[in-house]
Amino acid sequence: MTDHPADPIKPGRLYAAARYGWLALGFLFVALGVIGALLPLMPTTIFLILAAGCFARSSPRLEAWLLDHPRFGPTLRAWRRDRAIPRRAKLLACTGIALGYALFLATARPHLPLALVVAAVMAACALFILTRPTAGRSPTAPWSDA
Numbered sequence: 001m002t003d004h005p006a007d008p009i010k011p012g013r014l015y016a017a018a019r020y021g022w023l024a025l026g027f028l029f030v031a032l033g034v035i036g037a038l039l040p041l042m043p044t045t046i047f048l049i050l051a052a053g054c055f056a057r058s059s060p061r062l063e064a065w066l067l068d069h070p071r072f073g074p075t076l077r078a079w080r081r082d083r084a085i086p087r088r089a090k091l092l093a094c095t096g097i098a099l100g101y102a103l104f105l106a107t108a109r110p111h112l113p114l115a116l117v118v119a120a121v122m123a124a125c126a127l128f129i130l131t132r133p134t135a136g137r138s139p140t141a142p143w144s145d146a
Helices: 011-038 045-058 060-067 073-082 087-108 112-131
Strands: none
Touching: 011 045, 011 060, 045 060, 045 073, 060 073, 087 112
16 A cells, blocks of 8 residues: 555654754754844843754754853753853843843833833843842852852
8 A cells, every 4th residue: 555645644754854843943043042142132042042952852963062062051051950040141131131121112112001011021031030040059049149
């Protein structure tokens, strides 16, 4: 019996399609991360975290490349190990959020309801960042310098 267009997709093909999908997403997130490294208001780390997760599902070699990268690897490994964000990354992220919001207000001149919704979303993102443990610090004391 030959394959017929109405036959269900074989599991091997489905696995390959999913793997290529994860791989494509990984490359997309790496590209966005590189753009974020060059543009001051675009994030970098979150895209590289997402890329590492995609590569974990598609290419162990590319995942290892990201995790071993001299510049981004330590941050990615800290996130994986402790869900921690380095203090400098927190500062840069929150500064970028504040500058992005100021730029939004100055250029879009939104009505008050939209300005409040965007402020709430950005504040929630900043709160998430600030409540993560600080990389290199005790997970129980993310705000302390000890």
